[in-house]
Amino acid sequence: MADDEPVGIGVLGAADIAWRRTLPALLRCPTARLVAVASRTPGKARAFAEHFGCEAETGYERLLERQDVRAVYIPLPNALHERWADAALRAGKHVLVEKSLTISTAAATGLARTARERGLVLMENFAFLHHPQHTRVRELVAAGAIGTPRVFSASFGIPRADPGLIRYSRELAGGALRETGCYPVRAAQLFLGEDVQVLGAHLRYEPDGGVDTAGSVLLADGAGVTAQCDFGLDHGYRNTYALWGSEGRIEVDWAFTPPPEARPLLRLYRAERREELVLPAADQFLDLVTAFAGACADPAAHEAHARAAVRQATMLEAVVALAGGSGDEEGRRAGARSARVPA
Incomplete structure (x- = not known):
């Protein structure tokens, strides 16, 4: 061939x-x-x-x-x-x-x-990761639009749905962390350094051995930039991230699953000024398949x-370990530990 x-x-x-x-x-x-x-x-x-x-x-x-x-x-x-x-x-x-x-x-x-x-x-x-809106955010940060980055925050939550869906099956490795939480955690790696660590984590589980339905994760890198990631399967819909720096803030709506016809909106706050940047529509799945090929x-x-x-x-894996790996009280107390993720 x-x-x-x-x-x-x-x-x-x-x-x-x-x-x-x-x-x-x-x-x-x-x-x-x-x-x-x-x-x-x-x-x-x-x-x-x-x-x-x-x-x-x-x-x-x-x-x-x-x-x-x-x-x-x-x-x-x-x-x-x-x-x-x-x-x-x-x-x-x-x-x-x-x-x-x-x-x-x-x-x-x-x-x-x-x-x-x-x-x-x-x-x-x-x-x-293949949507150009994130490239634009990184360009703005590199150009000093918000000064020195201090905090990354991201949220991805969706409403409760049919309990028969795979996302609610513990046997099939469902749960909020791997359904929605993986997105904010992956996005944080775009903006934190190579020496990122998981400092803390909490997962809330359904009773009787069910999956995790909500969680929060705290990350940090060696430069002191922190990331707060929140997620869940029993929430009002939210799908966003923001970067807060020494001189301003960038907010991104519809960060993880924008439809191909959507024109992304970035909001840039600096001092007393607010600017909205409307970007061209893009099909991130087409860009993904093209990148894979x-x-x-x-x-x-x-x-x-x-x-x-x-x-x-x-x-x-570090998130699960810090959260205790289960819904019991002993597991929740284990969240006081920290774990280093190697570069």
Whole structure:
């Protein structure tokens, strides 16, 4: 297959996020080609195939055997990511996997090692990172628009929904931290230094062994910049972050999941002046798929993606450890400890 041909992509799992956002974007990407969708339920695979104009496979193994699939997208429940990302890498496929990549640092490290040994991409899907609004924020900060950054704060909460959804399943590694909290934690890494630490964490759990439904995390870097991350599954909708500096503040609405037609609004406060910057609309999922296809053809990009994925897994593991890892009183008291996340 020629290097300039579109990357043939297969999908493991007939997930809602794939139907709504990722596959429509993939169809518009000139450097990628949707080959097939696999599901354990034949009817689901056929529905995807008919809607998106690709082939259907019953069973994930059959898709991984296809020679016309060079890369796979994995939107399965969190608890299944490690198994199928590992299988895909061992089958010689580049991997784009939905957040959260794994439920442990050890699992993420193992996947990164396998990808490295085989010269493959391992990329965690945080589509928001590819939206140009965040590049604009970083440019403003670098230009001194708010002086020296002091505090990053971010919130992502959504209302309670059908209890049968995967996000409420502890067995499938659901919960607020990996459904919504992972976004603010990942965003904080855009603005804090490489020596970031998790200083404290609290998770609120449903009774009787249910998932975490809310949480807060405190981070800091060696320069003294702090980050406050709040999240939940039982909240009025909120999806925002802000940077507060020595001379001003930048606020970003709809930070993590803006629809492709939305024009982002940045609010800049400095002294007595308030400025609103309206940015062009952008499809962050199209930019994500384009970046993934580009990384498949660029070995130099492989290590950065794998390292970012391992670092994120390490951060979330530290949060769970500090919060006690369960909903009992002893676990809540464990939040007084701190843990260092290695660079």
